[in-house]
Amino acid sequence: MTPPLRPITQEIAVTFRYPVHFTRGLFRPENPLLAQTLARADEAGPKKVLAVVDEGVARHHPELTRHLSAYLAAHPGLELVAAPLVVPGGEAVKNSPETVHALQRAVHTHGIDRHSYLLAVGGGAVLDMAGYAAATAHRGVRLVRVPTTVLAQNDSAVGVKNGVNAFCKKNFLGTFAPPYAVLCDLDVLTTLEQRDWVGGLAEAVKVALLKDARFFDFLEAHAAALRDRDAEAMAWAIYRCAELHLEHIATAGDPFEFGSSRPLDFGHWAAHKLEAVTDYRLRHGEAVAIGIALDATYAHLSGRLPRGDWQRILALFDALGLATYTPELETGALLTGLEEFREHLGGRLTIMLLDSIGRGVEVHDMDHATIRRAAQLLGARAKGETWTQDATFAAAAR
């Protein structure tokens, strides 16, 4: 008989590195950023590029795919393998396995290899879907993300996750796969619908609440400008929000989320559920604003968050033009979102709440009755019912 064979402990360290750039006019011929990003002196041959463009972007920026093609044609070291593929924008594309398959097929057909690029231009939904296709074809081809919404630039596209929906579960399929580079073009945002313009700011409010009270002050001070489409205020808000997200991922010790907590997902247990139960009528950012309002109210009702902080949060959403209530908050289905959230992260339920503006705190259960009261309160406030009457309010909040 063989003597016992010693177990082997395998330890593998992998370092991922990618740049996040902020620019304007990314595809203008005089802008060197894209070429600098894709050209690699240390790698032979022209670099192949497969481009995927969000239909909403293509429609609002009819010149964009032309400029993109011309830009790549003008650089001898780069080869666009086919006309940019235009794919549906918005959540619909994450509900469509065929699109993932079509991109994987295009990678195959055009001989895109692990050193070639998938250049994905679009909102968070298109980038999540294209990122999943890129991460799985050849076990990962290089993904260059060009986010075109506020939310994608300040949050989703700078991170390490991709995903599509399956079995009616949000992001059920996906991977952790850092991009090759992220190129944010601030000019492209001008055509966003108002709901998407302000929607992305919900993530900025979120990260400010968790990590940076001064950033919250900034958002408060510039709320009207932000809402009224001041490009400069928005650029700063996006930059700081992206920076805080990046910092968290790099330094919080669990970039691939092996643990049970997801500290950046404040307000998200309800948000994910609200997106699903409204059949994605609510966009992610809109749902996050309501989810934050709910959890902030809960934190206040359960004696954590001081009243003043709580009111500042709701007032900021008002000033930004972001709703803090939707009738679905008061349906029983909402509460199943807690278990779904737990299941998606794995392990023990871990919910981020607030002790004050700028200071998050994790809890491991939530009281259902208090959640219901928080929802009612937001409902009453939305209907203008008793909100301004402090006495009634205090009673409700007791």
Added chain:
Amino acid sequence: MTPPLRPITQEIAVTFRYPVHFTRGLFRPENPLLAQTLARADEAGPKKVLAVVDEGVARHHPELTRHLSAYLAAHPGLELVAAPLVVPGGEAVKNSPETVHALQRAVHTHGIDRHSYLLAVGGGAVLDMAGYAAATAHRGVRLVRVPTTVLAQNDSAVGVKNGVNAFCKKNFLGTFAPPYAVLCDLDVLTTLEQRDWVGGLAEAVKVALLKDARFFDFLEAHAAALRDRDAEAMAWAIYRCAELHLEHIATAGDPFEFGSSRPLDFGHWAAHKLEAVTDYRLRHGEAVAIGIALDATYAHLSGRLPRGDWQRILALFDALGLATYTPELETGALLTGLEEFREHLGGRLTIMLLDSIGRGVEVHDMDHATIRRAAQLLGARAKGETWTQDATFAAAAR
């Protein structure tokens, strides 16, 4: 206008750690290994387990799924969520997207989360397929691999890759995703067909040739015992081969293969092509033996590998009962395997050859005429034509 926003360089370090165990009678009630691996004192609640078993294993070990179920039932901290799913064994399962989908659906249905386990029992093909499903559901649930073939124990299951075939390309879809643990049960190997028993040794010969001349000596010295199913010799061969693979992945600096070279894929450009053109009539290990024979012959013909070393390699395959030739070696299609190999890795063609036994060397092109001559030579040798006649042979090898 906004002042320029400084680019941010994101750097993320991720460490993966997993144990690789060698045992016997893994599912016997008195063997604590499985329970020790799955139970986690630091995590609440019973741990859910979804089990997937290779049909070939279930057929040859009819008691296995029963023992597995009984084992988990006997441990209060563990919960088998459903009867083990039996899936087809062999390459067919990697050609079947439905199986991946069925596993993802089972993860959904049974509420397997990122802290629950997918326990996959089978050959390399089943583990590659199940690993892909596990890596993508919830962006990765914990995968415990129980490899049941020589090849899976000494190579495929100890590494960090998974994958399925698509668009007629081997492993076109997959990810890099280290397992949670690898549990090798040496007892289960006894029922392997002879071709699978010796087939896995091709990977041992490969890694010995690249990294460890003394291991090559061991394989030579025990070739007859290995072929004739000596369990002890096989246990050592598997252990050392696994160890060399693990060492390489951990220390060679590119575990997720961002570069263009894949030093462990000696002989594999031809092997992958031979598997495909024979419609997977050749198993992976069988194809690797032929691929190594081809590239060793090529290395000799092109003046790298000394004659004595080259002959020892072919003689070892003979002694193990592994063929070094198949007629498909002499078809024109073989050469397209070079470009497909390059494309799958990405970047510049990089092929591992040999300078001597124990010392690999990378080259960036291969001469087609010399490949053809090498194939012919192996063909002549297989037919016993001129092999033993040194003069003729020398002429052919000129």
